[in-house]
Amino acid sequence: MLKLQNLSKTFNPGTPIENTVLKNLSLQVKEKDFISLLGSNGAGKSTLLHLIAGTYEADGGLILLDGQDITYEKAHVRAKLLGRVHQDPRLSVSPSMTLLENLSLADAKGESFSLKKAVDIKRISYYKEQLASLGLGLESKLHTKIGLLSGGQRQAVALFMAVMKKPKLLLLDEHTAALDPRTSELIMKVTESLIQKEGITTLMVTHNMNHALAYGNRLVMMHEGEIVEDLSLEEKAALSTKDLIALFQKNAHSVEDRMVLQV
Numbered sequence: 001m002l003k004l005q006n007l008s009k010t011f012n013p014g015t016p017i018e019n020t021v022l023k024n025l026s027l028q029v030k031e032k033d034f035i036s037l038l039g040s041n042g043a044g045k046s047t048l049l050h051l052i053a054g055t056y057e058a059d060g061g062l063i064l065l066d067g068q069d070i071t072y073e074k075a076h077v078r079a080k081l082l083g084r085v086h087q088d089p090r091l092s093v094s095p096s097m098t099l100l101e102n103l104s105l106a107d108a109k110g111e112s113f114s115l116k117k118a119v120d121i122k123r124i125s126y127y128k129e130q131l132a133s134l135g136l137g138l139e140s141k142l143h144t145k146i147g148l149l150s151g152g153q154r155q156a157v158a159l160f161m162a163v164m165k166k167p168k169l170l171l172l173d174e175h176t177a178a179l180d181p182r183t184s185e186l187i188m189k190v191t192e193s194l195i196q197k198e199g200i201t202t203l204m205v206t207h208n209m210n211h212a213l214a215y216g217n218r219l220v221m222m223h224e225g226e227i228v229e230d231l232s233l234e235e236k237a238a239l240s241t242k243d244l245i246a247l248f249q250k251n252a253h254s255v256e257d258r259m260v261l262q263v
């Protein structure tokens with residue numbers, strides 16, 4: 001359903017700070033794949049998500065989503081096809097607006113929008129029901145400004161908003177990295193349940209080896225702009241976290257403290 005073919009990206013070409021970040025990267029993602037994307041610092045993971053979302057343009061290669069060539073499609077056009085959650089919740093939700101206003105905005109994605117018109121009373125009971133199923137008490141916070149919610153609650157809202165319109169593809173960029181370990185586990189459970197419920201194809205960038213092993217049906221490892229491992233569900237099920245660290249060390253010749261500390 002997503003086909004990346006020979007994608008390349010160089011920042012600041014022709015200058016002393018030229019940096020080739022992606023080198024002819026190819027990846028085939030199947031319908032309902034949930035892929036954890038693991039890699040060293042600067043491996044190009046976020047850049048890859050930016051190229052798919054259209055916030056950065058590829059220098060070469062092809063991005064096909066459900067057979068549609070979106071390689072050079074404008075970001076706002078792709079936004080209708082994609083859901084995205086970032087590490088920083090301010091990039092996914094509007095902190096100065098209430099939960100209800102944020103949900104209404106997400107509900108109106110891709111349509112001409114007026115907040116007054118969009119806050120649909122009939123939707124409120126639906127929102128409450130859906131929010132209650134996340135188990136974070138959000139159903140009683142509809143009129144609370146998002147900025148006043150806890151970090152975990154904000155990320156749960158961001159996830160819920162990202163999947164609301166059933167996107168073709170969900171892009172998660174270290175969406176639990178800023179949370180404490182307990183909340184991070186909780187948000188991963190919410191993530192898995194929303195993805196499964198809606199059957200959404202997902203690419204998740206993470207530095208957490210446990211999450212990369214425990215969640216999803218594939219684990220892709222990147223190093224210096226290239227894919228160095230692509231493990232199936234069965235292959236990753238056979239690995240312990242220690243094995244994964246060893247595999248990482250073999251490919252990247254080092255392992256970051258934050259990966260080991262989370263183990």
Ligand SMILES: Nc1ncnc2c1ncn2[C@@H]1O[C@H](COP(=O)(O)OP(=O)(O)OP(=O)(O)O)[C@@H](O)[C@H]1O
Pocket residue numbers: 011012019021039040041042043044045046047048
């Ligand atoms: N807008 C930009 N302009 C110039 N260089 C950039 C830009 N965005 C990213 N880079 C560089 O591209 C390289 C890859 O960055 P990227 O954020 O994709 O890596 P990453 O694998 O997500 O790393 P991390 O795990 O540290 O977040 C880095 O060297 C980074 O400095």
